[in-house]
Amino acid sequence: MYFGLLIALVPLGLGYLIKIKNNRWMSKINLTLSWMIYLILFIMGAELAHLDNLTTNLQIILCYAIVLFVCTFGGNFVVLLIFDYFSPAKTVKANQTYDSRFKMIFESLRVCIALILGFVCGLFPLFIWKYAEITTQVVLVFLLFFIGIQLRSNNISIKQILLNKIGITTTLLVTISAFLGGVVASFILDLPARVGLAMSSGFGWYSLSGILMTEAHGPIIGSATFLNDILRELCAIILIPTLIKRYQLTTLGLCGATSMDFTLPMLQKGGGIAIVPAAIAQGFLLTLIMPIFITLFNYGWFGL
Template structure:
């Protein structure tokens, strides 16, 4: 239990103690992070391919993903839109041309290629697959260490987080409603409550959530978690331009952890420069909360 908690939390905080000011080195770190993501998804795919009764397991994965996503993302939308209705956040709209949603969706879907290649490789009887667990844990530690460095090097002070009420508010609402959705999904899917809560608490960080849940609960649960989080990112890309005029808090909140990186450009271009500070704060907070919350739910409760 304690090893699982330590592997999910310690590298992140060690990385956060290290600040990098060299731009060239930070670019290398960002490149390494991308490589780690694809390696993790490749290993997830290979582990999934080795499941017994694969067809039935795949059917279960897709059905469970749909239910989990409908519950968690649905609760997010409902509560955020209610918040938007009673406490609208008014800022000046932006008229800049939006980035191509089709292109962003394609970029988001590229991660599936690594998963599919891993699945194909995993169907081959290779002795190397017996070390999957070890490889996953090593890559996970490196990934979290680099993410911690990346967070510290973004120069976000505690004061900047505390004074940004919008980013804190959306983070709290999304966290609570996502867990409510996970609790409901646990009854529908007949899963242990802590497992369903952990599955729902990826907040869009699909590369890390998938591998954490795979290590803790196996390939099926890990794959459901991964698909649930990639769906959040895809739906956020599609919904932001439609929501942003009347429901700014909703448009920000549904992005989850991706508001600091992947969905930030579309938030900025569709909602204006005022969307950027709360988006970064929200993404920053989710990046800190997610591994802690997920590992605690997996190993402590």
Template sequence: MYFGILIALVPLCIGYLIKCKQEKWIAKINQILSWMVYFILFIMGAELAHLDNLATNLQNILFYTVIIFICTFGGNFIFLMLFDLFLPWKTSSANQTFGSRVKMILESLRVFIALVLGFIVGLFPLFVWQYTENIIQVVLVFLLLLIGIQLRSNNISLKQILLNKVGIATTLIVIISTFIGGMVAALLLDLPLRVGLGMSSGFGWYSLSGILMTEAHGAIIGSATFLNDILRELFAIILIPTLIKRYKLTTLGLCGATSMDFTLPMLQKGAGIMIVPPAIVQGFLLTLLMPIFMTLFNYG
């Protein structure tokens, strides 16, 4: 139990102690992280190929994904919409077009290509597959170390986080409504509550959530968790242009952890520069809390 918690939290904390100031090194870290995401998904695809009763298990993965996504994303939507209706946040809209939405969706879909390629290669009896578990652990440690460095290098002070009430409010609503949805999904799927909570606590960070849940509960649960989080990102991209002008808090919250990076440009286009600080704070907090919550649910 303690090893599982340490392997997730120690590299993240060590990385957070390292601050990178040079732009070229930050860019290299971002590039390496991007490559590692595709590599992790490739390995996940290979593990799927090694499942017994593959057709039945794929049906289970899709069924789990649909239930967990409806419960968590739907819960987020309802709670955030109520927050938006009773305590609306007024900002000036940027009134810009969203011509890059299709491009962003296509970029997001690249992760499926990595997964499918891994699945295809995994069908071949290669000797390397016997070391998959060790490879995943090494990659996971390195990934979390770099994530910690990336978080620290964003120059977000504790004061900035504590003073940004909007970012903290949306983060709390996302966490609470997601966990409620995860518990409902666990009951519907006849899973232990902690498994449902673990599956729901990715907050859109699909690369790490998938690998952590695969390590703890196997390829079926891990794959369903990954698909749930990638669907969050895709639906957020689709809904931003429709919701951003009238329901800014809802739109921000639905982006989850991606509000700090991938969906940030679209949020800024629709709501103006005022949404950037809470978006970064929300993404930062969810990115920081995600491995903590998931390891506690998996090994606590």
């Protein structure tokens, strides 16, 4: 149990101790991270191809992902909408177009392409697949390390994060409603509650949630978790232009952990510069707590 938690937190913490000001080096780190994510998803796809009763298992994965998405994203939507309706806090509106929305959707789908390519290659009996598990673990450690560097190098202090009331509030609402949705999904799917809670703890960070869940529960649960989180990002991209003019806090919460990076430009276009601090705070906090909660739930630390 302790080893699993250390694997998740130590690389992230060590990376956070390093601050890089050189833009050239940060660009290299960002590029390296992208390729590492694609590599891990490629391996996940290959592991899927090695499952017995493949057709049946793919149906199970889709069923798990859809039920989990409806319960968690739907729960987020309802709770955030109620909070947004009664909240006096409103951000400045900005009228801008979203001509790059389809480009962002395509960029999100590229990770699915990596998974599909891995699946196709996994159908071939290559000797390299016996090293897939150890390769994933090694890449995961470096992935978390570089993410820690990213977080520290964005010039965001812990004080700034903890003083942003809107970001903290949406983080709490997203976390609690996602957990409730995860419990409901676990009952529907006849899974242990802790597995449903772990699957709901990705908050849109598909590149890591799928990996951690695959390591703990195998490729079926891992792939369902990945699909759930990629669906969150895709739906957030689609809904931002529609919702943000009237329900900005709801839109922010639905973006989950991606609010500090991938969906941040769209949030800024619709909500103005005033929404940026809250978006960064929410994304940072969800990114920070995500591996902690997934690891704790996976190893049953809450007695579930």
